[in-house]
Amino acid sequence: MPRLDMTLQELKERALFVRRDIIALLARSQTGHSGGPLSSADFGTVLFFHEMNVNPGRLDDPSRDMWHFSIGHVTPVIYSLMGERGYFPLVDLLQFRQFKGHLQGHPSKHDTPGIEVSSGSLGQGLSVSCGMALGSRMDRVDRRIYCVMGDGEQQEGQIWEAAMFAAHYKLDNLCGIIDYNRKQIDGDVQDVMGIAPLADKWRGFNWHVIEVDGHDVAALLQAFEQARAAKGKPSVILAHTVMGKGVSFMEDDYKWHGIPPSRDQADQALREMGTTLDEWTERLERFTRQEVAPGPRPTS
Amino acid sequence: MTGATPAAPKAPQAPSLGKPEMKRTREGFGHGLVDLGERRSDVIVLVGDLSGSTNVTFFAEKFPDRFIQVGVAEQNMMCIAAGLAATGKIPFLSTYGAFASCRSADQMRVTVAYTDLPVKIGGAHGGISVGPDGATHQAMEEIAIVRSIPNMKMIVPCDYWETRKATVAAADDPHPNYIRFGREPVPVVTGPETPFTIGKANVVREGDDLAIIACGVMVYEALVAAQELESRGVRARVVNMHTIKPIDTDAIARAARECGAIVTAEEHQVNGGLGGAVAEVVVQSHPVPMELVAVHDRFGRSGKQDELMAAFGIKAPDVLRAAERALARKRAR
Numbered sequence: 001m002p003r004l005d006m007t008l009q010e011l012k013e014r015a016l017f018v019r020r021d022i023i024a025l026l027a028r029s030q031t032g033h034s035g036g037p038l039s040s041a042d043f044g045t046v047l048f049f050h051e052m053n054v055n056p057g058r059l060d061d062p063s064r065d066m067w068h069f070s071i072g073h074v075t076p077v078i079y080s081l082m083g084e085r086g087y088f089p090l091v092d093l094l095q096f097r098q099f100k101g102h103l104q105g106h107p108s109k110h111d112t113p114g115i116e117v118s119s120g121s122l123g124q125g126l127s128v129s130c131g132m133a134l135g136s137r138m139d140r141v142d143r144r145i146y147c148v149m150g151d152g153e154q155q156e157g158q159i160w161e162a163a164m165f166a167a168h169y170k171l172d173n174l175c176g177i178i179d180y181n182r183k184q185i186d187g188d189v190q191d192v193m194g195i196a197p198l199a200d201k202w203r204g205f206n207w208h209v210i211e212v213d214g215h216d217v218a219a220l221l222q223a224f225e226q227a228r229a230a231k232g233k234p235s236v237i238l239a240h241t242v243m244g245k246g247v248s249f250m251e252d253d254y255k256w257h258g259i260p261p262s263r264d265q266a267d268q269a270l271r272e273m274g275t276t277l278d279e280w281t282e283r284l285e286r287f288t289r290q291e292v293a294p295g296p297r298p299t300s
Numbered sequence: 301m302t303g304a305t306p307a308a309p310k311a312p313q314a315p316s317l318g319k320p321e322m323k324r325t326r327e328g329f330g331h332g333l334v335d336l337g338e339r340r341s342d343v344i345v346l347v348g349d350l351s352g353s354t355n356v357t358f359f360a361e362k363f364p365d366r367f368i369q370v371g372v373a374e375q376n377m378m379c380i381a382a383g384l385a386a387t388g389k390i391p392f393l394s395t396y397g398a399f400a401s402c403r404s405a406d407q408m409r410v411t412v413a414y415t416d417l418p419v420k421i422g423g424a425h426g427g428i429s430v431g432p433d434g435a436t437h438q439a440m441e442e443i444a445i446v447r448s449i450p451n452m453k454m455i456v457p458c459d460y461w462e463t464r465k466a467t468v469a470a471a472d473d474p475h476p477n478y479i480r481f482g483r484e485p486v487p488v489v490t491g492p493e494t495p496f497t498i499g500k501a502n503v504v505r506e507g508d509d510l511a512i513i514a515c516g517v518m519v520y521e522a523l524v525a526a527q528e529l530e531s532r533g534v535r536a537r538v539v540n541m542h543t544i545k546p547i548d549t550d551a552i553a554r555a556a557r558e559c560g561a562i563v564t565a566e567e568h569q570v571n572g573g574l575g576g577a578v579a580e581v582v583v584q585s586h587p588v589p590m591e592l593v594a595v596h597d598r599f600g601r602s603g604k605q606d607e608l609m610a611a612f613g614i615k616a617p618d619v620l621r622a623a624e625r626a627l628a629r630k631r632a633r
Contacts, residue, residue: 066386109415116386117417121410127376128411131383131391134368138344139387158407161376168371 004292006049011217014084015045017293019246020273021080024280025093027266032097032105035256036150037077039181039214039241046220047146047177048081056087056290059113065143066116066132070125071150071179072106073258079103079112083293087114090287123156125149126176130166133174133234144228145174152184154195160205166234167206175227176207176236179214181243183254199238207236214239248272317524320487323460329422329481330355332467333392337363343471344384346370346393348377353483354394354424374399378407378419385417390471396430397423397439397480405445412476413451420470421478426456427516427567428595428612429482431605438600439480444572446478447545453477453498454544456566456574458519459488462542465496473498480516484605487520490540501548507535510623510630511555511562515541515574518565518593518614525619536623547577553585561630562590563622567614570594589629591622 006014018041026032047067048054055061069078076096083090088102095101102111106120117128129147136143153159166174178198186192195201202209208230212223220239227235243257244250247269250261261269267277275283287293336343337359345359346368360367370377374395381391393400400423401408412419428438446454455470455477457463463481470477477498489504496502504519505526514522519540526536537559539551555562562582564575575592582590595612609615 117382117411118415119411121406124375124379124407124411127379127407128383128386130376131380131385132387133383134380135344135384135387135389138365138389141387158373158375158379161371161373162379165370165373165376165380 004049008218011045011049014049015042015217016273018045018077018080018084020270020275020280021083021090021093021284022076023247023261023266023269024277024284025080025096026076026260027263027277028094028281029096029098030260032076032260033073033258034076034250034260035183035243035254036071036074036179036181038245038247038250039243040074040077040148040179041245042215042217043177043220043239044077044081046217046224048085050221051224052146054085056085056114062141063143065146067146068116068119068125068129068132069107069148070119071122071148071153072120075103075105075107078107082112082114086290086292088112089290090284090293093284094281122150122153123158126159126162127165129174130162130171133166133171134169136173137171143173146177147174148177148179151178151180151182151189151195151198152192154178154198155193163202163205163207170232171234172231174234175224176234178236178238179241180238181241183243183252183257185254185257187254202236206233208233209236209238211238211240214241215245246273317527320489320520322485323488324483324485325457325460325463325481326355326424326483328457328460328463329394329424329467329479330358332464333359334362335464335468336471337366340390340471342388342390344368344389344391346377346381346391348372348374348395348399350395350424353396354422356394374404375407378404379411381419382411382415382417385419390418390420392420392422394422394424396437397426397442398437401439401442401445401478408452409449413449416451416475418474419476421476423478423480425483426480427482428600428608429484429605431484431608432602434602435599440567440569440595440600442478442480443544443566443568443574447577448572451475452545454480455498455542456480456515456544457542458516458540459486459490461488461490461492461494462496466498466542469496469498482517486517489520489523496542499543499546499548501551502540502542503537503551504540505536505538507537508558509535510627511537511539511559512565512619512623513539513541513552513555513562513574513578514565515544516567518567521614521616521619522565524616525623528616528620529623534623534627541574541578544574544577547581549581549585552578552581556582556586556588560588561626562588563593563619563626564590565593565614565619567609568594570596589626589633591626593619593622
């Protein structure tokens with residue numbers, strides 16, 4: 001049964017697991033992005049463990065929802081979500097960005113089964129998702145398409161070509177999510193190249209716009225419900241987030257966009273999250289089978 | 301011919317070189333799409349506001365539900381095609397080659413080719429066939445760009461029939477393809493029965509003094525040059541290298557070995573084009589003197605296709621001169 005039935009508390013705790021995975025895999029690889037993956041962890045968890053109908057045991061399940069991260073650089077969160085959800089054994093996370101592993105720096109369909117389309121060059125994913133949405137509608141498949149974008153990515157012109165297309169063809173099976181953490185590699189988005197007023201821009205392109213606290217799991221559940229209910233136009237969720245969310249020394253600091261924590265920093269980060277680097281690495285090493293990783297105790 | 305390649309086809313009939321039938325290759329693309337539309341329901345056609353120019357209107361009129369207008373947004377179109385392919389469709393997109401190959405090169409590389417999706421790119425108005433529009437719209441870099449990208453196949457049909465067959469053949473290939481065709485009517489040198497297999501060159505004229513390996517409209521120019529060479533006592537083999545990637549290494553190595561000199565002919569920049577692709581095989585198999593007929597590192601300009609080809613040095617007389625140079629070098633060895 002693809003869809004899981006998780007409580008709010010279980011979702012929150014799973015999001016914490018995903019954050020721990022992100023830190024542990026970055027500590028091992030010593031290469032990769034920290035900030036965006038942590039800001040995406042909560043809505044990512046809601047997507048993978050509640051909202052989406054996915055079937056890691058049967059990747060070509062014709063009834064599956066399709067997801068696509070246009071921001072390919074947030075692979076730490078993508079892979080953590082995939083591992084936790086059972087696309088591959090969690091232990092594989094420890095080979096992130098390694099030559100021997102199957103987890104490329106940016107998502108690669110042929111290296112990592114479950115990735116629908118490879119990504120990594122910014123600005124292209126919403127167009128890809130438009131194609132998925134249109135193709136699904138042509139086949140009369142009752143499927144939703146989820147496309148995760150970055151806020152800095154909104155500076156890419158192709159995003160707006162796709163925005164125009166989706167509205168023109170009334171792709172209401174398409175849901176965009178923007179990780180609006182207000183930071184990009186070179187600094188604050190508003191200083192690098194302002195994108196405000198972002199909600200108005202999307203409304204102007206005739207999309208159904210939903211703004212939400214991207215770390216409030218209950219609110220996120222409602223936001224996705226609202227997007228599902230919107231008919232005749234595509235929806236976009238502006239998830240207001242904090243870069244590096246969950247790690248005190250990373251939060252809201254653009255310098256953490258593209259670098260990993262040192263092992264000591266990772267251990268400190270994991271202690272803030274109630275575990276240690278050794279303990280969490282050992283947890284990952286225990287899961288050598290492809291399965292939905294056992295979650296936290298509901299009442300713990 | 302060696303026995304190793306029994307499928308190597310002969311020319312079905314000697315094309316009339318003096319006054320050949322003229323037909324547009326883009327019509328071959330348009331008719332090929334209709335052939336496909338009738339045969340399979342998974343073929344989708346996308347266009348970037350150039351329906352008439354690319355002749356996809358033929359398809360749009362018969363299969364409106366499978367025709368997608370994207371507007372002037374080539375990068376978007378490339379990636380929408382990728383998304384459609386991810387849902388099991390065989391999308392054909394079409395715009396001018398200048399834009400398909402350059403404007404959306406990143407999208408072709410990362411989204412389409414890296415994912416290895418069966419997106420079919422119809423590069424219309426390839427080469428200098430869009431003459432009067434000038435340099436911006438003339439496409440002379442597509443071969444270099446496309447053949448440098450892993451997983452991509454690059455097809456440059458020589459005439460109407462071959463474009464039609466290449467279009468149909470592309471749909472059966474589960475990988476991304478780029479098909480380059482032109483605007484103006486060009487001589488018909490193949491027929492409906494001429495075999496066409498992606499990656500398998502056709503010998504359209506036999507000979508073993510020299511080989512002319514050509515693609516696109518230059519196949520005709522090569523045949524004209526070969527006819528003149530015959531009157532000078534030189535038997536020139538003409539190879540229609542309609543697929544630049546994967547290139548037919550056997551046909552090239554055989555031409556080098558059996559003819560001892562090679563001329564390549566293409567309506568494309570000399571850098572990274574057919575000539576380079578052939579040379580890569582020749583130097584690694586059987587090095588022989590080679591001459592490259594191509595556009596030499598310059599932009600186009602407005603004019604008629606014929607006068608531009610003459611100005612850029614890619615008409616039959618240029619092929620002939622290149623052949624004489626190659627033969628002289630062969631004799632001097």
